[in-house]
Amino acid sequence: METIGYEERESARLDATFAALADPTRRAILARLATGEATVTELAAPFRMSQPAISKHLRVLERAGLVTQARDAQRRPRRLAAAPLRTAVAWLENYRRYWEESYQRLDTLLDELTAAEAGDNSAGRS
Known part of the structure; x- marks a missing residue:
């Protein structure tokens, strides 16, 4: 066996x-x-x-x-x-970190796009 x-x-x-x-x-x-x-x-x-x-x-x-x-x-x-719940939470924690990092990358991209858009708008007014 x-x-x-x-x-x-x-x-x-x-x-x-x-x-x-x-x-x-x-x-x-x-x-x-x-x-x-x-x-x-x-x-x-x-x-x-x-x-x-x-x-x-x-x-x-x-x-x-x-x-x-x-x-x-x-x-x-x-x-x-509750011990099995602790194991499940630990497993899910890996995915929470993944989504947190993804959201941080998205926030960075949105900040860059907002800054670029603000720069384009101020250049057009001059």
């Missing part, structure tokens, strides 16, 4: 994180869990869907490592596990 390399595992984790975040219901669940732990019943309350449907969303979030389940007597509250 071939083992998966570190980069492939990281890529698979990132894929799972983005797949989990692709659904608005799952993003809403994560937003709710960011305020504190909650049971399936509590998580299902604001949605027009059944508890089993919410449980399916939770399983996707759990597989992605974004949610953990605790045990408190008969309660089984879910908690946010």
